[in-house]
Amino acid sequence: AQxxxxxxxxxxxxxxxxxxxxxxxxxxVPPYLFWYVQYPNxxxxxxxxxxxxxxxxxxxxxxxxxxxxxxxxxxxxxPSAHMSDAAEYFCAVTGNNRKLIWGLGTSLAVNP
Amino acid sequence: SQTIHQWPATxxxxxxxxxxxxxxxxxxxxPNLYWYRQAAGRGLQLLFYSVGIGQISSEVPQNLSAxxxxxxxxxxxxxxxxxxxxxxxxxxWALTGGSTDTQYFGPGTRLTVL
Numbered sequence: 001a002q003x004x005x006x007x008x009x010x011x012x013x014x015x016x017x018x019x020x021x022x023x024x025x026x027x028x029v030p031p032y033l034f035w036y037v038q039y040p041n042x043x044x045x046x047x048x049x050x051x052x053x054x055x056x057x058x059x060x061x062x063x064x065x066x067x068x069x070x071x072x073x074x075x076x077x078x079p080s081a082h083m084s085d086a087a088e089y090f091c092a093v094t095g096n097n098r099k100l101i102w103g104l105g106t107s108l109a110v111n112p
Numbered sequence: 113s114q115t116i117h118q119w120p121a122t123x124x125x126x127x128x129x130x131x132x133x134x135x136x137x138x139x140x141x142x143p144n145l146y147w148y149r150q151a152a153g154r155g156l157q158l159l160f161y162s163v164g165i166g167q168i169s170s171e172v173p174q175n176l177s178a179x180x181x182x183x184x185x186x187x188x189x190x191x192x193x194x195x196x197x198x199x200x201x202x203x204x205w206a207l208t209g210g211s212t213d214t215q216y217f218g219p220g221t222r223l224t225v226l
Binding site: 032034036041042043044045046049090094097098099100102103104105 | 118144146154155156158161163169200202204206213214215216217218219220222
């Protein structure tokens with residue numbers, strides 16, 4: 001069965017510092033992987049997705065993620081954090097029956 | 113382009129009252145539709161999904177129900193709300209037969225049950 005683990009429910013970085021949000025997955029089939037962002041009281045917005053093409057995926061707002069099959073990881077990074085990046089981030093993997101399996105989310109705080 | 117609407121945006125209801133939340137999608141046909149709930153400080157819980165009109169799959173036994181009376185309309189209902197039904201309700205759609213199962217979310221409905 002598929003599963004997703006997001007390490008660290010809360011991450012705090014300084015403005016301008018590297019952002020690293022961790023996601024590990026388990027899947028019995030080649031996975032499709034997703035990162036979504038949620039700002040307070042809003043719906044989820046797709047940041048980027050891995051669909052078995054290039055292993056380094058670039059998304060919106062300067063974020064990117066690298067698919068590492070050997071490590072079953074899909075960590076999200078951004079070289080320089082901005083105050084507007086403060087939000088909740090969710091990692092997901094394709095499951096059965098057209099559903100997504102979700103991580104519990106990581107809350108990112110950006111300090112001035 | 114496709115858009116997804118949810119209403120109302122916020123709702124405060126007394127315990128024991130009925131509930132109806134509506135979700136509509138524009139710009140696509142025969143989408144897969146999903147209802148999720150987020151309780152305070154917790155992740156996403158899939159409640160229902162639908163692959164077509166009248167076809168509803170329930171993920172979690174509860175006092176909620178879902179219906180899909182039209183191709184692009186998805187309704188979440190309850191006959192009697194419980195305090196534990198409070199949360200943020202999200203509707204999402206995905207392309208039927210899409211290769212990646214990407215889901216696109218609506219703006220959500222904040223439900224407070226008092």
